[in-house]
Amino acid sequence: MLRLAAVLYxxxxxxxxxxxxxxxxxxxxxxxxQIAAAFAAGLVVAIPIAALLARRIYNALQGPKPV
Incomplete structure (x- = not known):
């Protein structure tokens, strides 16, 4: 999942x-x-977004969980 998160990042x-x-x-x-600070803030904000997307994609690829 880390590789997927890195690519998504x-x-x-x-x-x-x-x-x-x-x-x-x-x-x-x-x-x-000001421009550099905005870009740096965008890079920091992107970390949890990429992690969340990677987790959701990874879980979706695993298929449904058995009950």
């Missing part, structure tokens, strides 16, 4: 980080440290 981090940068630029914050 690459995709999720770029999407969340990019969205954070766009949000900062929309608020007319154009200094370099």
């Amino acid at each position: 690459i995709l999720v981090a770029s999407a969340v980080g990019g969205a954070a940068v766009i949000a900062v630029l929309t608020l007319d914050m154009r200094q370099g440290w």
